[in-house]
Amino acid sequence: MKLRKIMIIGVGNVGSTTAYTLINRGFCEEIALVDLNKELVYGHQQDLLDAAAYRQNMIKVSLREATDCADIDIAIICVTAGIAQKSREEELAGTSKIVSSIIPGMMKNGFKGIFLIATNPCDAITYQVWKLSGLPRHRVIGTGVWLDTMRLRRILGETMDIGPQSIDAFIVGEHGDSQFPVWSHSSVYGINLNHLEKRQIDFDQLGDKARKMGFEIASRKHCTEYGISSTIAEICQQILTNSHRALALSCILDGEYGYQNVAIGVPAILDQHGIKKIIELDFNDKEQQLFTHSIHIVKNYIKQLP
Ligand SMILES: NC(=O)C1=CN([C@@H]2O[C@H](COP(=O)(O)OP(=O)(O)OC[C@H]3O[C@@H](n4cnc5c(N)ncnc54)[C@H](O)[C@@H]3O)[C@@H](O)[C@H]2O)C=CC1
Numbered sequence: 589m590k591l592r593k594i595m596i597i598g599v600g601n602v603g604s605t606t607a608y609t610l611i612n613r614g615f616c617e618e619i620a621l622v623d624l625n626k627e628l629v630y631g632h633q634q635d636l637l638d639a640a641a642y643r644q645n646m647i648k649v650s651l652r653e654a655t656d657c658a659d660i661d662i663a664i665i666c667v668t669a670g671i672a673q674k675s676r677e678e679e680l681a682g683t684s685k686i687v688s689s690i691i692p693g694m695m696k697n698g699f700k701g702i703f704l705i706a707t708n709p710c711d712a713i714t715y716q717v718w719k720l721s722g723l724p725r726h727r728v729i730g731t732g733v734w735l736d737t738m739r740l741r742r743i744l745g746e747t748m749d750i751g752p753q754s755i756d757a758f759i760v761g762e763h764g765d766s767q768f769p770v771w772s773h774s775s776v777y778g779i780n781l782n783h784l785e786k787r788q789i790d791f792d793q794l795g796d797k798a799r800k801m802g803f804e805i806a807s808r809k810h811c812t813e814y815g816i817s818s819t820i821a822e823i824c825q826q827i828l829t830n831s832h833r834a835l836a837l838s839c840i841l842d843g844e845y846g847y848q849n850v851a852i853g854v855p856a857i858l859d860q861h862g863i864k865k866i867i868e869l870d871f872n873d874k875e876q877q878l879f880t881h882s883i884h885i886v887k888n889y890i891k892q893l894p
């Protein structure tokens with residue numbers, strides 16, 4: 589049986605918590621850590637190995653260079669030169685420079701897996717990794733708006749006293765300020781949310797709360813790590829188990845929704861090869877306008893890539 593191997597590039601708050609989450613979920617056999625800060629990454633490796641010792645299955649936690657990647661199934665990008673404090677766009681110049689210095693070397697050294705990007709601004713960096721890698725688009729995926737979607741489901745769940753897993757609401761667009769919830773397609777057991785709680789709930793306010801949650805958290809603890817790490821682990825698990833589940837991810841569009849040459853958050857089905865199919869939603873007029881606006885925002889970031 590082939591061992592499943594995940595590489596984490598950038599082992600700071602997000603990378604180290606992702607490694608810990610992967611260990612506790614137990615569906616891969618090796619987690620390869622890559623970071624410029626050799627002391628930090630050695631410390632994380634030893635601590636993570638202590639945690640892995642509690643598992644029934646053998647999980648190797650290795651230290652590697654990004655170029656040592658020919659046997660890796662999924663490479664997670666969570667590097668940064670400094671995390672954003674107000675808008676994810678603040679990171680564009682710094683993170684795109686780091687990404688340019690990493691991806692070509694990986695491709696030269698035979699990377700054959702799937703890239704999963706969490707680094708911000710997530711959609712633009714997903715596009716950059718796709719361009720630099722030359723991989724088919726189904727093998728380059730951004731975490732996109734899946735975290736925002738889970739935040740929305742969590743907030744709705746608290747308000748409606750229903751478990752988040754039973755709420756089929758989701759967000760599309762940029763992982764940033766121009767994202768929006770698709771209320772026209774949001775339901776509980778097939779009952780549209782607008783019908784279910786028409787008078788009691790201010791849906792726009794809840795959507796706004798989900799959109800701002802990242803900075804609500806970061807303003808208090810400087811970073812967000814637990815939510816995104818569960819998001820990353822969830823996406824890896826769906827890929828490595830060939831689940832065919834649909835999540836709202838940053839995908840490279842090639843004609844879907846009438847756009848191409850852009851990465852944006854849309855629902856997509858995941859299988860062992862990455863994105864199997866992008867689901868095209870029938871937006872109402874307002875949603876279509878919001879989506880077009882979000883596309884323009886991301887395209888503007890893409891123009892600024894090196
Ligand atoms: N997509 C999402 O929903 C979320 C995205 N993020 C993003 O994730 C990224 C990471 O955030 P944190 O972990 O909090 O930052 P951090 O500063 O704690 O970690 C970044 C790590 O990258 C390493 N690094 C920098 N350049 C490198 C290179 N060339 N090669 C290898 N490692 C390198 C640093 O040494 C550091 O350990 C940021 O872009 C942040 O905005 C964070 C939370 C949620």
Ligand SMILES: CC(=O)C(=O)O
Nearest residue numbers: 676708735802803812
């Ligand atoms: C930092 C970030 O992108 C988030 O927590 O949503």
